[in-house]
Amino acid sequence: MSEKPEQGALTGAGTGGFRQAHSWLHTWCGLWFSWLLFAVFLTGTLAVFEEPITHWMTPEHHAEEAAERSKPQPTASLSQRLAWGIDYMREHHLSASMWELWPADAQGAGDLRVYWFDSNRQYAAAQLSTADGSPSQPANAPPVRGTQGGHHFVTFHYELHAGTVGLWIVGIAALAMLVALVSGVITHKRIFKDFFTFRAKKGQRSWLDAHNAVAVLTLPFQFMIAYTGLAISASTFMPAGIAAHYGTQAADKERFSAEMNEPGKPAPSGKPMAVPDLEPFVLRGQQLMGQPVRAVVVDHPGDAAARIGVYGWNDEASSKQRLSPTSGMAMFSAATGEVLQVRLPGATDGGNATLAQSVMGGLHMVPFGGLALKWLYFTCGLMGSAMMATGAILFMVKRRNKHLGEFGASTARVYRLIEGLNVAAIAGLGVACIGYLWANRLVPLGIAHRDDWEIGVFFALWALSLLHAWCRQPKAAWREQLGLLALLCVLLPALNWMTTGEMLLTQMLHGDWESAGVEGVAVITGVLAAWAIRWQMRPASVRLKSPKAVAVEVSQ
Amino acid sequence: MSGAKTAKRSAPFFQRLVAAVLGGYLLASAWIVFCGALSQPAAEAVLAGMQISFAIHVAAIIWSFSPVSIARVWVGLVVPVALLSVATWALMQWRG
Numbered sequence: 007m008s009e010k011p012e013q014g015a016l017t018g019a020g021t022g023g024f025r026q027a028h029s030w031l032h033t034w035c036g037l038w039f040s041w042l043l044f045a046v047f048l049t050g051t052l053a054v055f056e057e058p059i060t061h062w063m064t065p066e067h068h069a070e071e072a073a074e075r076s077k078p079q080p081t082a083s084l085s086q087r088l089a090w091g092i093d094y095m096r097e098h099h100l101s102a103s104m105w106e107l108w109p110a111d112a113q114g115a116g117d118l119r120v121y122w123f124d125s126n127r128q129y130a131a132a133q134l135s136t137a138d139g140s141p142s143q144p145a146n147a148p149p150v151r152g153t154q155g156g157h158h159f160v161t162f163h164y165e166l167h168a169g170t171v172g173l174w175i176v177g178i179a180a181l182a183m184l185v186a187l188v189s190g191v192i193t194h195k196r197i198f199k200d201f202f203t204f205r206a207k208k209g210q211r212s213w214l215d216a217h218n219a220v221a222v223l224t225l226p227f228q229f230m231i232a233y234t235g236l237a238i239s240a241s242t243f244m245p246a247g248i249a250a251h252y253g254t255q256a257a258d259k260e261r262f263s264a265e266m267n268e269p270g271k272p273a274p275s276g277k278p279m280a281v282p283d284l285e286p287f288v289l290r291g292q293q294l295m296g297q298p299v300r301a302v303v304v305d306h307p308g309d310a311a312a313r314i315g316v317y318g319w320n321d322e323a324s325s326k327q328r329l330s331p332t333s334g335m336a337m338f339s340a341a342t343g344e345v346l347q348v349r350l351p352g353a354t355d356g357g358n359a360t361l362a363q364s365v366m367g368g369l370h371m372v373p374f375g376g377l378a379l380k381w382l383y384f385t386c387g388l389m390g391s392a393m394m395a396t397g398a399i400l401f402m403v404k405r406r407n408k409h410l411g412e413f414g415a416s417t418a419r420v421y422r423l424i425e426g427l428n429v430a431a432i433a434g435l436g437v438a439c440i441g442y443l444w445a446n447r448l449v450p451l452g453i454a455h456r457d458d459w460e461i462g463v464f465f466a467l468w469a470l471s472l473l474h475a476w477c478r479q480p481k482a483a484w485r486e487q488l489g490l491l492a493l494l495c496v497l498l499p500a501l502n503w504m505t506t507g508e509m510l511l512t513q514m515l516h517g518d519w520e521s522a523g524v525e526g527v528a529v530i531t532g533v534l535a536a537w538a539i540r541w542q543m544r545p546a547s548v549r550l551k552s553p554k555a556v557a558v559e560v561s562q
Numbered sequence: 563m564s565g566a567k568t569a570k571r572s573a574p575f576f577q578r579l580v581a582a583v584l585g586g587y588l589l590a591s592a593w594i595v596f597c598g599a600l601s602q603p604a605a606e607a608v609l610a611g612m613q614i615s616f617a618i619h620v621a622a623i624i625w626s627f628s629p630v631s632i633a634r635v636w637v638g639l640v641v642p643v644a645l646l647s648v649a650t651w652a653l654m655q656w657r658g
Contacts, residue, residue, distance in 0.1 A: 016575040016576075017575070019574060019575040019578050019627055020574060020626075020628060020630070020632075020635075021629060022629060023629065026629070027628055027629040028624070028627065028628070030627075181620065181623075184616070184620045185623050189627075192624075236616045237612075237613050237616065240612035240613060240615070240616075243616075244590060244591060244615045246594050246595055247591075247595050247597065247604075247608035247612060248608060250595040250598060251604040251608060252604075262605050262608070263605075265604075265605035266605045266609065358606070359606045359610035360606065360609065362610070366613070
């Protein structure tokens with residue numbers, strides 16, 4: 007690297023040539039944000055497989071799901087299901103301001119669910135029997151094993167379980183990541199050549215080569231994921247346009263979205279009118295949008311101004327091919343039966359910017375493309391995480407060889423701080439993530455706010471790992487935390503067998519690939535962590551080809 | 563490196579940081595407001611402006627840490643903000 011040794015942590019800003027100034031920016035912007043970005047990236051990568059993780063974390067449902075797969079339940083017709091749904095809502099939730107019926111799956115089978123806004127404007131749900139239409143079980147009864155499952159990783163990766171404050175912190179980190187990527191590209195002028203260069207067993211040089219290789223290989227993915235992540239919450243981060251042209255009140259923001267998405271809900275007229283039979287609306291809606299019905303939404307039920315929206319199921323084949331994940335929709339006036347609005351599958355209600363917004367959301371959350379693309383995102387996400395980890399480690403490896411004195415007299419103390427943060431942010435986060443899965447099996451079932459306890463374990467392990475990393479010497483801290491990570495990962499199938507009686511092999515035999523996948527990935531992670539310890543404990547003479555040769559190369 | 567010298571030399575860093583964060587945000591915001599003035603109804607244009615605004619903010623940060631004097635950094639941020647503001651005002655007047 008072309009950085010001059012006398013460039014300090016603060017004094018190097020905007021000095022030297024263009025590339026040198028941005029090498030400084032890349033180093034420091036990258037370093038200070040690398041720990042948070044690693045956490046966001048790794049949990050975001052796990053969030054790709056939110057559903058399999060949730061499946062693993064709710065073992066009580068496994069038998070149920072297997073039974074459902076093996077023998078289809080006796081099922082009523084669509085028109086019967088719609089009638090049962092409406093009867094239930096008329097009887098129990100007549101005054102609700104919105105009814106939502108999910109009559110069946112795309113094949114006309116599956117569950118019959120109803121949703122509504124209760125008196126507190128909260129979304130409430132019930133499930134009705136598909137044999138006789140009776141409320142079969144209260145859908146909002148507490149589950150056996152209270153857990154947020156894989157959704158914990160989704161929430162954490164975009165708002166750190168800290169609401170709007172967390173969203174802003176992650177947003178700032180994402181912007182810093184874009185800055186680090188741009189300044190990184192400026193710094194590495196030999197970007198193409200660097201990609202084909204890997205000098206193993208050369209200490210600092212190897213870390214730099216690894217950092218360059220993963221960064222260059224996944225550069226488009228990383229730009230895309232950081233940029234679309236920001237764009238999803240654009241109206242939170244960049245409110246000036248809405249404020250200037252619409253206003254800052256909640257009603258103004260509604261006016262803004264109404265202008266793009268839909269004509270807006272009609273105001274209730276005050277004149278009573280019974281909700282009509284839904285079946286004709288559903289049949290016309292299915293014809294208009296060309297999809298089987300997924301949901302029927304009735305706004306202002308019981309009022310003459312009521313509106314009926316029919317939404318479609320995206321079939322698997324078409325959602326694999328479409329970037330915009332919207333489904334079809336047809337909106338009717340309940341009183342006249344007039345068609346108010348039709349949206350075809352994949353289209354949006356607004357113009358090009360709305361479509362771009364939908365596509366960016368799709369690119370980030372990858373609802374299209376099926377399992378193959380999920381694995382591609384998972385791999386790219388891991389490589390992105392590796393880029394941040396190798397960057398942070400490279401920073402310290404470079405300074406272990408040569409003290410650069412960027413922080414004056416306190417340089418040694420700051421280096422120690424950074425070493426500890428590296429261990430906790432990388433190995434410690436791994437321990438926290440796998441510890442979250444352990445907590446799922448070990449936290450007692452009956453306990454109040456059980457899901458919060460699981461997340462508490464995640465944060466507690468992470469905090470302890472930082473404490474541990476600052477108490478121990480860096481080398482020992484790496485070894486001990488990687489050791490714990492390896493142990494927890496490799497023993498996960500054993501833990502599951504002891505607590506639920508499920509075994510990795512039988513999961514595979516029963517075709518439960520979601521559970522087998524979670525445990526398989528955990529075991530592979532554990533083996534890699536163990537390998538990293540072994541590599542770290544080799545004597546330097548084996549790890550490095552020739553320290554002297556490297557030193558010469560580095561100083562060039 | 564003496565303490566006083568460090569403080570004196572590090573002043574540009576904080577100035578650059580302020581230019582990057584606040585100046586960049588101001589420029590990105592001025593851009594979105596300008597986009598909204600381009601069409602009526604404004605919603606689609608405002609959304610498009612917001613989508614592009616992050617690239618503008620990143621470019622402004624890169625500019626703020628480039629090896630030019632802090633005065634030039636500010637000129638490079640304030641002049642486009644002023645131009646966008648005038649153009650927005652003119653468009654709004656023209657539309658009435």
